[in-house]
Amino acid sequence: MIPLSWYLIVAAGLFSIGLFGVLARKNAIAIFMGIELMLNAVMINLLAFWRYHNPGQITGPVFVVIVFAAAAGEIAVGLAIVISAYRRNATVVADEINELKG
Amino acid sequence: MTWMQIVFIVTAAVTLGSAVRVVSSGKMLHAALWLVAALFGVAILFAMLEAGFFAVVQVLVYIGAIAILVIFAVMLTRHVMEDTGPQVIQSWWLAAILAAMVFAGLVVLIISAGFKAQLPPIQDSQTMIVALGQALVMPDGYLLPFEVASVMLLAALVGSIYIAYQKR
Amino acid sequence: MTFISDPINFIATWLRIMLANVGASPDLTAFILSVVGGGILATGAMLWVTFLIWYERKIIGRIQDRLGPNRVGPWGIFQSFADMLKIFTKEYITPNGADRVLYNIAPVLSVASVLLIWAIIPFTVTSYGVDLNVGVLFVVAVAGLGELAIIMAGWSSNNKYALLGAFRVVAQLISYEVPMVLSLLVPVLLSGSMSLNAIVKAQNVWYIFTAPLAALIFMITSIAEVGRSPFDLVESESEIVGGFNIEYSGLKFGMFFVAEFLHAFTSALIFTVLFLGGWRGPGAEQYPILGFIYFSLKNVFSYFIFILVRGSLPRFRIDQMMDLNWKVLTPVSLGLFAVVTIVAKLVQGNPNELLRGLFLLIANGVILLTTSLVMGQFAARRRRHLDERAEGQKLRVRSQV
Amino acid sequence: MLNDWLYIGIFLAISAFLPAAAIVIAGFLAPKKPNTIKNQIYECGIETVGETWVQFKAQYYIFGLIFLIFDVETVFLYPWAVAFNQMTLYGVLEALLFVLILAGGLVYAWRKGALEWV
Numbered sequence: 001m002i003p004l005s006w007y008l009i010v011a012a013g014l015f016s017i018g019l020f021g022v023l024a025r026k027n028a029i030a031i032f033m034g035i036e037l038m039l040n041a042v043m044i045n046l047l048a049f050w051r052y053h054n055p056g057q058i059t060g061p062v063f064v065v066i067v068f069a070a071a072a073g074e075i076a077v078g079l080a081i082v083i084s085a086y087r088r089n090a091t092v093v094a095d096e097i098n099e100l101k102g
Numbered sequence: 103m104t105w106m107q108i109v110f111i112v113t114a115a116v117t118l119g120s121a122v123r124v125v126s127s128g129k130m131l132h133a134a135l136w137l138v139a140a141l142f143g144v145a146i147l148f149a150m151l152e153a154g155f156f157a158v159v160q161v162l163v164y165i166g167a168i169a170i171l172v173i174f175a176v177m178l179t180r181h182v183m184e185d186t187g188p189q190v191i192q193s194w195w196l197a198a199i200l201a202a203m204v205f206a207g208l209v210v211l212i213i214s215a216g217f218k219a220q221l222p223p224i225q226d227s228q229t230m231i232v233a234l235g236q237a238l239v240m241p242d243g244y245l246l247p248f249e250v251a252s253v254m255l256l257a258a259l260v261g262s263i264y265i266a267y268q269k270r
Numbered sequence: 271m272t273f274i275s276d277p278i279n280f281i282a283t284w285l286r287i288m289l290a291n292v293g294a295s296p297d298l299t300a301f302i303l304s305v306v307g308g309g310i311l312a313t314g315a316m317l318w319v320t321f322l323i324w325y326e327r328k329i330i331g332r333i334q335d336r337l338g339p340n341r342v343g344p345w346g347i348f349q350s351f352a353d354m355l356k357i358f359t360k361e362y363i364t365p366n367g368a369d370r371v372l373y374n375i376a377p378v379l380s381v382a383s384v385l386l387i388w389a390i391i392p393f394t395v396t397s398y399g400v401d402l403n404v405g406v407l408f409v410v411a412v413a414g415l416g417e418l419a420i421i422m423a424g425w426s427s428n429n430k431y432a433l434l435g436a437f438r439v440v441a442q443l444i445s446y447e448v449p450m451v452l453s454l455l456v457p458v459l460l461s462g463s464m465s466l467n468a469i470v471k472a473q474n475v476w477y478i479f480t481a482p483l484a485a486l487i488f489m490i491t492s493i494a495e496v497g498r499s500p501f502d503l504v505e506s507e508s509e510i511v512g513g514f515n516i517e518y519s520g521l522k523f524g525m526f527f528v529a530e531f532l533h534a535f536t537s538a539l540i541f542t543v544l545f546l547g548g549w550r551g552p553g554a555e556q557y558p559i560l561g562f563i564y565f566s567l568k569n570v571f572s573y574f575i576f577i578l579v580r581g582s583l584p585r586f587r588i589d590q591m592m593d594l595n596w597k598v599l600t601p602v603s604l605g606l607f608a609v610v611t612i613v614a615k616l617v618q619g620n621p622n623e624l625l626r627g628l629f630l631l632i633a634n635g636v637i638l639l640t641t642s643l644v645m646g647q648f649a650a651r652r653r654r655h656l657d658e659r660a661e662g663q664k665l666r667v668r669s670q671v
Numbered sequence: 672m673l674n675d676w677l678y679i680g681i682f683l684a685i686s687a688f689l690p691a692a693a694i695v696i697a698g699f700l701a702p703k704k705p706n707t708i709k710n711q712i713y714e715c716g717i718e719t720v721g722e723t724w725v726q727f728k729a730q731y732y733i734f735g736l737i738f739l740i741f742d743v744e745t746v747f748l749y750p751w752a753v754a755f756n757q758m759t760l761y762g763v764l765e766a767l768l769f770v771l772i773l774a775g776g777l778v779y780a781w782r783k784g785a786l787e788w789v
Contacts, residue, residue: 002110002150004217010114010147012208014121014140016201021125023197024190029130029175033137036168037121040144043156051151052217055224058237062244064156065234065747068163069251072743073258075168076736079175080262083732086179087268105297131425135372138418149676157676158407159746166414167739170444173421174735177437228403228463228753235754238747239762251747252769259740259776266736267785268729300674301681308682312689358697366710378690385686389679400678407749441731444738451745459752521697525690589788592734596777596786600741604774607748608767611755615763618756 007048015041028082028094032075039071110150117143128189130176138169154227155234276558278397282307308389311399315388315532316381320350322531326577333581360520365428368517372426377518377525380419384533386412391539392467393565394549394558405466406454409540410447413495416533417443420514423526427517436514438588443495445595450491452603456484456610457544460630470548478545480627481610483634485545487603489575492537494591496530499580501591538573546572602641609633733785737777744773 014037021034043064050060085097120139127133141164149157191197224230237243273280282303289299324339324347331338339346364373387409389399402408417440424436458464460480461472469477478485494501515526542548546568549561586594613633617626751758751766780786 001104001221002107005212005215006110006114007147007151008212008217009209010118012205012212013114013118014144015208016205017118017121017125019204020197020201023200024194025125026189026191027130029172029179030125030133030189033124033133033172036137036164036172037124037140040141040164043160044144044147047148047151047153047156051153051224052221055222055230058230058233058243061153061156061230061234062237062247064153065159065238065750066247066251068159068746069255069743072163072168072739073254075171076258076262076739077265079171079732080266080736083175083178083729084265087729092179135422146680149679150673152673154402154676155404155407155750158404158411162407162411162414163739163742163746165418166411166447167444167735167742170414170417170421170440171732171735171739174437174731178729178732226403228465231403231464231750232754232757235750235752236757236762238751239754239758239765241761245765248747248765249769249772252744252772255740255743256772256776259737259773260779262736263733263780263783263785266729266732267783301677304674304678304681305685308678308685312682312685316689316693359700359702360697361701361703362698363705363709366707374694377694378687381690382683382686385689386679386683389682399682400675402675402679437731441734445734448738448741451742455745455748455752458749459755462753462756464749464753520701521694525694528690592786592788596737597781600777601774604770604777607770611763611767614755615758615760 004048004052007044007052011041011044011048014038014044026093028085028092028097029079031094032078032082035078036071036075039067043067106150110147113143113146113150117147126190131173134169134173134176137172138165141165141169152224152227153230155231274559275556276394276396278394279558282397308399311388312385315385316528318535319528319531320354322535322573323350323353325573326531326580329574329577330581333578354524357521357524360523362520362522363517365517367428369426369428372422373517374522376419376423376426377522377529379422380416380529381525381532383412383415383419384529384536386415387536387540390466391536391543392470392548394561395555396558398467401465401467403463403465403468406458406464406469406544410451410454413443413447416529419529423518424514427514429517432514432516435516439497439514442501442588442591443497445592446491446494446501446599449487449595449599449603450495452600452607453484453487453491454544455607456481459611459614466543466548470543470550473547473550474623475627476545476547476550480630481545481606481634482631483602483606483638484610485541486638487599487606488545489541490599492541493576493579494595496534496537496576498530498534498576500583500586502585534576535569535573538569538576541572542568598641598645602637605641606634606637609637730788733780737780740773740776744770 018034018037018041021037022031025031025034046060046064046067050057082092086092089097117140120136120143123136124133124140127136141160145157145160145165148154148160238248239245285303285306286299289302294302327349328338328346339349342348342352364370390402390405390408392398392401420436420440420443424433424440457469457477460477461469463469463472493499515523518526542565548568549558549565551560551564554561554564610630610633613629614626617629620626747769748766751762755763
């Protein structure tokens with residue numbers, strides 16, 4: 001029987017690895033992968049608390065479905081921005097895309 | 103140490119190991135494929151949490167669509183110079199320390215909270231799916247987030263097509 | 271429940287009793303039973319492919335008015351065994367610069383992703399791998415794993431054409447998954463459950479009669495999902511040289527074809543379970559062996575349609591294929607979903623099952639009619655446009671002469 | 672509920688093991704005589720021209736994008752479809768609104784010409 005804290009520790013580990021990925025990577029697409037890891041950690045937490053505290057209530061799974069939609073929307077628009085930035089000044093490195101002119 | 107706990111430890115090790123590889127691997131496509139391995143590990147965790155629907159949806163949406171979208175984006179922004187340069191910024195150790203502190207803080211919080219360990223009984227997941235379906239549509243349930251999610255998806259679709267589409 | 275009427279379940283209970291006598295704990299017996307059952311099911315599926323290859327080559331031969339394999343054994347039965355032996359002894363040539371790990375995982379993953387679907391197919395009322403209550407979504411999710419295997423194969427063989435071929439095929443598979451998932455909503459909606467077993471049990475009136483358009487869209491998209499004849503950009507000669515499996519040789523190359531044949535047969539299985547009522551038939555509840563016979567007869571019929579389509583239709587160009595999907599199949603499946611939900615809800619009141627099915631049939635007929643009218647009108651307009659352009663060119667040529 | 676997924680896990684292990692075992696067995700049976708010419712990349716007989724990492728069109732990304740959005744839409748619709756029998760007409764119309772809003776996205780992509788395979 002797996003105690004609830006194990007799930008939360010795995011989710012915290014996944015979250016901090018994703019955080020490191022977002023902070024330390026140069027390539028914009030690698031930053032998006034880090035964000036995906038953090039979103040997965042959130043989903044593990046939601047479902048772990050739903051399962052261990054009140055499986056009768058449906059709020060946990062509804063939140064997870066909304067997180068799926070948010071993650072999909074975010075990565076779709078994010079990668080589109082990265083691709084069009086790459087097309088204009090031929091670089092995907094995050095800190096070289098810094099001019100905001102039109 | 104029942105066999106369930108052994109399976110959990112193995113899945114957690116696989117997930118966290120491939121997550122570390124996602125963050126630290128040089129070639130972008132290898133990072134994307136390690137991301138798929140990490141997402142598959144998370145899908146197994148969902149199955150162990152008896153939320154079978156979300157394990158399948160995770161494989162369908164994340165591995166079937168988002169991972170392939172990331173691989174397409176990696177392919178579209180192929181740039182030979184990218185692969186040879188250092189993949190990590192100079193002060194990456196600062197980010198590593200910050201992430202480690204976040205992790206340590208969370209673990210201390212989790213252990214001190216002392217969650218009760220017994221597992222409440224659960225009805226079979228068929229009623230969970232039916233309850234989820236009804237909750238998404240009931241006015242007193244989650245009708246508004248359901249419709250707002252569709253408007254958000256429409257905005258994401260139209261916006262990213264407008265940005266990514268390149269008139270030949 | 272004698273041996274005759276239900277062999278698989280009979281053996282399973284006998285094995286369980288024998289294991290209990292030996293004193294294995296219930297957990298251990300469940301584990302051993304699932305390992306043995308799964309092993310038999312998986313090896314059975316893999317060996318079944320050899321029959322499929324022979325069956326298909328014979329029928330394609332007959333379609334093209336030739337005999338098909340008949341040298342090795344009577345009617346060429348052992349032809350696919352001979353092919354298997356030959357391909358077992360072919361040398362593995364790995365291109366230099368290939369990404370060795372991914373290069374070897376790709377064929378294994380592509381076969382595994384198809385074999386997984388066999389775990390949830392209900393063969394008879396009692397014997398099925400497992401009654402997963404998210405069965406339909408599981409089938410579509412596993413198809414996603416197959417696309418990943420194709421990307422791995424294309425990327426890891428370090429060949430420009432393999433990479434391009436792999437991504438063209440994945441673009442095709444991805445766009446054909448949209449109408450497939452939307453048309454799969456209709457059986458789930460009518461039966462009120464996602465588990466394949468419950469869908470079969472709910473099919474007093476086969477869903478091909480109540481929702482023929484959903485069956486048609488599912489058939490077209492599963493042919494495209496497998497990459498078979500009208501949609502076969504995978505290894506068609508006129509396209510990019512040999513597609514993604516160009517750098518594979520020996521049994522790795524063979525594994526991609528085992529995966530393709532098995533995927534074609536599995537799509538026929540899913541079509542039978544969802545639309546032709548699986549093992550439903552007179553007496554299938556009491557005598558599961560009868561159910562298995564009905565199930566295999568319907569399978570032979572639906573797999574025959576796959577082969578017939580493969581043998582008789584010319585190949586699509588890639589832009590025609592994409593237009594067919596995005597401009598015809600996806601709008602039609604969205605319209606079908608809208609109409610079927612409204613009609614099913616309005617008609618849900620009356621108890622008579624046949625009447626409900628009739629109304630749904632009429633709704634599907636109306637959509638089929640409107641789509642064919644719209645497409646006919648669109649095609650006429652396009653033909654007029656092309657004629658005018660041809661007319662214009664002729665005038666210009668005559669004026670220059 | 673849990674032993675369902677255990678069975679799927681065992682079946683995944685078996686169905687990954689079978690082709691791998693076949694490939695390994697064939698590896699022993701097959702001859703091994705690699706030479707440099709044989710291991711070269713197949714390029715219809717001519718030398719590899721230019722870089723292998725070839726550029727791609729934005730078309731692939733747009734198809735993947737529309738697939739992702741419609742995939743997430745079906746994730747919302749499947750629980751609703753399972754709960755269809757206990758649903759009132761009001762619930763059906765809401766799901767219809769959900770689908771129509773996203774069909775608007777498809778119409779936009781069609782009018783903008785993003786669906787053309789250039």
